[in-house]
Amino acid sequence: MFSKEKVKIAFDALRDEKIDMWIIAGQESATNTEPILAVMSDAEFIGCTALIFCKDGTSTAVCTPIDYNGYVHHGVFDEVIAFPISFTDTLAEVIVKKKPEVIALDYSLENPSADGLSLGMYHLLEEAFEKANYQGKVVSAENIIVRVRGIKSEEELSKIRKACLEAEKIFDDAKDFIKPGMNCKDVYAFFQNEVERKGFGWSWPKSCNPGVFSGYGCPGGHMGAPDFAISRGDVVNIDFGIVVDGYGCDLQRMYYVLKEDESEAPKDIVEAFNTVRDGILLAAKALKPGVTGLEVDTVAREYITGKGYEDWNAALGHQMGRVAHDGGPLLGPEKPRYNKDELIRTPLFENMAFTLEPAIPTRAGRIGLEEDVVVKKDGAEFIVPPQKELYLI
Structure with a gap:
């Protein structure tokens, strides 16, 4: 119909x-x-x-x-x-x-x-x-x-939320699975097995979903999981999305693998995580009907670089829905591949759904969070609660 x-x-x-x-x-x-x-x-x-x-x-x-x-x-x-x-x-x-x-x-x-x-x-x-x-x-x-x-209907948003909640359950179960000495490919296989067992679909091709990246020097990007060991003192970044009832999610979560003498992550790693987290929160407050993607991207980018971290070579976020990359305007910077009016200078509408996903490199590996939000009059609402602290392994 x-x-x-x-x-x-x-x-x-x-x-x-x-x-x-x-x-x-x-x-x-x-x-x-x-x-x-x-x-x-x-x-x-x-x-x-x-x-x-x-x-x-x-x-x-x-x-x-x-x-x-x-x-x-x-x-x-x-x-x-x-x-x-x-x-x-x-x-x-x-x-x-x-x-x-x-x-x-x-x-x-x-x-x-x-x-x-x-x-x-x-x-x-x-x-x-x-x-x-x-x-x-x-x-x-x-x-x-x-x-x-x-512009997503309430039914569409309900389905996106369901996908996010199911993905969060697998992220939570991974806290007990990830161990030092594992390979990124082991974690990749765990997520893949859980998706297959539960009968979900994939927000992007299965071959590179999830992305699992751990430690300094680990290759990243849209590639699945490299052959790279997870060591104590590393962060683990997982980029994951599933489809449930025809709609998907796109989330990133961050884990830190404690050294044997640690009970919490080092201060500089926590500060980097908090900077990414807070940049997302500020961008969400700015994401209202009528603003442009450039304006929202600028809020997060200026906050993070203003803390002394280097700029990242990607947009802050993209639309999501039936698939992870749902087309249309982006939350993007005036970098050459994004600097088009129809991508970053188009006023946004209420009930559009976006990701917010800044990232910064650290000595322990890439710290990247990704939250799924929906545009509302008083600022974006998080479709599921955002990650506020590193998950400790």
């Missing part, structure tokens, strides 16, 4: 963006996916299909005769038209009838979640435009999709 809440967001975005018509078009989407379709419904495109939403609040589905009853049954389309012979002829008739001046299509140079229109389907749409003698503008639907995908 289609989400009426997501359809309403689409209509609001069309009016705000002054776009007359949004066309979501595709065929055999199980093979050639259209990312926004899965966010709006559990439907699949079979034959050539166009879902049309207009600024005036009306909607039309153009589909094959065999798909007709399904779209009627969804109950969200004012008109369902089964094309008798030609998809492009029937779509052209709708365009002539509606007389749009601006049509948005699902393509984007920067946002993969808004880039669902295939080249072949684009050529079919061009054919329909030509048959309709359409003289108006064709623009990217990115700004519509940013809102439809990014």
Whole structure:
């Protein structure tokens, strides 16, 4: 079924963006996916299909005769038209009838979640435009999709929270599993076995989930676990995400492996952890509707570097939802690969879900926390309670 809440967001975005018509078009989407379709419904495109939403609040589905009853049954389309012979002829008739001046299509140079229109389907749409003698503008639907995908419903947030809570149980169990002398690969296998045993999915590919990194000089990044020993006096950073009921989480937790004569972590390691933790808390307070990702990133980055720690070569955070990296605007700096208006200077909306994940290197290894939050009027809310202290092993 289609989400009426997501359809309403689409209509609001069309009016705000002054776009007359949004066309979501595709065929055999199980093979050639259209990312926004899965966010709006559990439907699949079979034959050539166009879902049309207009600024005036009306909607039309153009589909094959065999798909007709399904779209009627969804109950969200004012008109369902089964094309008798030609998809492009029937779509052209709708365009002539509606007389749009601006049509948005699902393509984007920067946002993969808004880039669902295939080249072949684009050529079919061009054919329909030509048959309709359409003289108006064709623009990217990115700004519509940013809102439809990014603004999470209460049901979506509930599913993200469930994934976070289940991931936290595995993080907690790891406290009793991790031991000095183990290899990062041992911890990686523990997390993988727990996910498989509990029947969860993966927020990113299984081969590099979780990331397990321990000690100074340990390789890091999107790579799973290197062949690297965990020693006393090391921190252990675990980057982990699972999917439960179709929605995922993306969390990092920090452990410290005590030396034999220690009952707590050394002062400099605790201070580094607290700096990352507090940078996240400050960024969460700043993460309100209407701010930009650049503004939020700057809060955490200036706080952490102001404490004397080096800058990190990544964004502060990204959107999350059905997958770990859910597309759309980032919480990012003015570094070359992020310095685009649509990524870091776009005002954010309430109920968007983001990660907050700064990191700094230490003599005991990388300290990186990652929390999942949702944008609210008075600052972001943590989807599950944030980690406040190092977990001691």
